[in-house]
Amino acid sequence: MSGKKCKHCGSSDIEVDPARGDAVCTNCGSVLEDNIIVAEIEFQENAHGGASTIGQFVSAETKGGATGFGRAFNAGIGQESREVTLRKAREGITALCQQLRLNQQCIDIACNFYKMALSRHLTIGRPSSHTQAACVYMTCRTEGTARILSI
Known part of the structure; x- marks a missing residue:
């Protein structure tokens, strides 16, 4: 300084x-x-002659760095992919909520449920439309909105 x-x-x-x-x-x-x-940015060379970065990916939404082994290797890719995933989920949730005539508050709550599921890796291996519908369903139940959801 x-x-x-x-x-x-x-x-x-x-x-x-x-x-x-x-x-x-x-x-x-x-x-x-x-x-x-x-x-x-620091790089280190491994035994096979390849290079890897030293450090951790720091997300804007969490405190601390990566929680699993090897997540820091492609640091830039993880954040961009997450943003794309959240944007697509918001679009799907918004479309579903508009069909059900739900307000913006319900859309935001459902998106927060999706973000929570994504951060806990509950979306892996599941169709995104089912996960989005489940988030809208949870929102309807917690907000007391009487809607029937069918897939």
Whole structure:
């Protein structure tokens, strides 16, 4: 943090530790920044001559990094794919809710149910239309809306 000063004591002796992800004033001990994200990419070579990135994918919606082994390898692909999946699910849920004459609040609640199911990997191996319909069904039950859903 060259050129910056501590807001507590005015000292310019600031220690930035990328491993911890923080910046600390060495004069008074105040933590000036926490959870600093480093915008550097590092690669390592494996035994077969291939290269892989070092680090973790940090989602905008979760705290922390990847939860499973190997998820950090294709970091950019996971987020884009998730956004496409959520957009398509919202389109399907919106179409179904419009057929049932449900309001925007029900659409949003059903989309939140879908997002929760997606984050818990409950959508894997299931037709998206069935998952979307189940989310609309749960919304109708929780909101007390009398609708009959048939597939």
